[in-house]
Amino acid sequence: MGRSINPLHFIGQDGWTVPDPDTAANSEGLIALSWDLAPDLYDRCYDKGIFPWFEQEGVVFWFSPDVRSVTPTSEVKVAKSMRPYMNKKQWRFSVNTEFEKVIEKCSEVPRPGQAGTWISETFQTNFLHMHQLGMAHSFEVWESDELIGGTFGVMTGAVFVGESMFHTRANASKFAYIGMCQYLSRNGVEFIDNQLPTEHLDSLGARNIERDEFLKLLEVHSEGRERVIIEALTKTTLPL
Incomplete structure (x- = not known):
């Protein structure tokens, strides 16, 4: 049936x-x-x-x-193709230093198969409000003083919900995602809720689970839990 x-x-x-x-x-x-x-x-x-x-x-x-993409923060994959970017130390990673710019970039970057963006002015205004309340956070990638990649999302209990990412240099969004997972893992966040599965996320260590399993994960790590506080972090390099 x-x-x-x-x-x-x-x-x-x-x-x-x-x-x-x-x-x-x-x-x-x-x-x-x-x-x-x-x-x-x-x-x-x-x-x-x-x-x-x-x-x-x-x-x-x-x-x-029905199916949800999640990434255990301690299991994020660092592919061989990413190691040169981390070894050369040419890129820097930061947290909560340019939240508004990251949202703007995420809404502007063209995406294959999409005529527009879901990040409307209504969404942007609300995310900015949540950032001011300490609920929403951004993770940035820099080449010198140029913002070349980033991602942002919302903290719920001890689960971080990833909303969107962008890059203007190849692999910069992967660099942002890896840095985000490393940072959140060090701060007691065990899972990223990626919402919808993609091959891009799968390559970074995401796994796809059924709704029932995902809801059990939320029961343990989100419901009734105090929201993990994410502090700002100035530009730094990423460890391998």
Whole structure:
């Protein structure tokens, strides 16, 4: 028999509750809609593995996909192709020094098969607000004084939810991701929630798990846990 179709939930209004992650309305995991974005929405929904994917005509679409990509921070892969960048020490890594610029770059970089970006002004404004609240963080890569790569995301308990990444030099986004995993691992964060699987993430050590396994991971590392505090870090090199 085919999968049953559940009605969509509407979240963010007075008295709203977080939907059961297993009640997604379609195979892609669409589960809820909201009129806007707010830190409270992220705070409550991310604990249950529900995230906003895009905005269309003023409506935000929230998802809980069947398969989730996660990376254990201590198991990030450093491919042989990355070792020269780390050995030469030409690139530097930093944390929370240019959050707004990283978001702008992520929204501007052309991506194959995508006509636009999901990081609309609504998303950018909300992420900036969450950064000010200590919820959202950026990880940057520098060549001299030029920002050439980066990634950003949201901390929920002891799980970091990766949102997007960019590069203007080959492998700079991988450098950012490796640095992010190393930094978060040292600060007690054991997992990155990559949200959706990609070959790029798989090459960096991500593994794809079913929703049930992912929700159990969140129960241990996110729900009821105090949010890990991520401090700023000035430019430094990455260890091999």
